Amino acid sequence: MNVKIHSPAPGKEFDPARRSFLSAAAAAAGVALAPGVFLYGVGAPGPAAARNLDEAVTSVVRWGMLIDTNRCESGCNECVTACGTENGLQGHGRPATDAQWIRKVDIRDPATGYSKSLPMMCQHCADPPCVDVCPTGASFKRADGIVLVDKHSCIGCRYCISACPYKARSFVHEALEDQKTHAPRGKGTVEGCTMCVHRVDEGREPACVEACNDTGGGAMLFGDLNDPKSEISKRVATYATQQIRADLGLDPGVRYRGL
């Protein structure tokens, strides 16, 4: 049998000493940042750490999600509904072109009949192909790992839609009115899951995660993949998780468990 061993690219060898130094530096930076940072919102602090909204996001954090497919029911649609409500996505009865930031996918192994259900949305890749192909720089990755579309510079060419292996992006075909203030969207631009960036900036978790934990199966977990103390980091360190189409080397920020 021919076994292929994938070795890291030259110059990208894993160096544990360097990694531990970096995380120590990040921890130190976190402590130093703490004074002057005000806690936004009330109640128990969410998974998203409080941040001074007058300061730019940094790559100290990398937002990600862990989806436990063992808890994801096939018929449950709570995350999709919550996304639509939160971001004001109204359908026009045309499933082929209606905006779809998150969708439920049912998969089945034809050989065994083993089936799973999972939510699929923008995977917020570390190396997003949508950003690579965008001719205007409208498709971009924020420093904290959230992949977004700057609709001010989007020309609606839809290269990013073609480039995305997850079919995560939609195009707005109709003129819109009374959009949500926190989610501006308009005809002629491409859009996709923003990981509810407006909520994340306020220290809250995305609407789909909240809905899944409130009324769904509690399959979704949101958090900082860079913080070794975060719940998501602990879980991805403990359990076998996988990125969808990991072979493409895009390093998605959304991980799945139990596939």
Place this chain on the structure above:
Amino acid sequence: MPRRSKASTSRAAIALVLLTLAGLAAVAFAADQDDTTGRVPYPVIAQGQGENCVEDTEFMRRNHMDLLLHQRDDTVFEGIRGKRHSLRECIDCHAVAGADSIPITVTSPEHFCRSCHDYAAVTIDCFQCHASRPEQDVVAEARK
């Protein structure tokens, strides 16, 4: 043509400058009065809420677009959500109530942004994506 003295020429020049200034002042006065009855139409600019705007009114008239552009890029790319110069704050504060006391959208000529931009013949595309009035469920919540 009679020869003019240097002094009379400069006096005429001063008079001309004064007349021009008076004319400009009259125009400015008329603009402040929002005079719609005269020969020249002026936009009806609705009053915003509160005492004053985030910046001086004169400054805002000339520079609001630069402030918005700056804030927009800061917010989209860097997540800086200071509210001072955001479009959301403009919309919330300058909402104009319609006949049914619900804030009007930019489809109405009395909309705060539109009234002036129509007058100045400036086409803006902000409201193709952004809501042109405060979020209705938020407004309803505040009224309770």
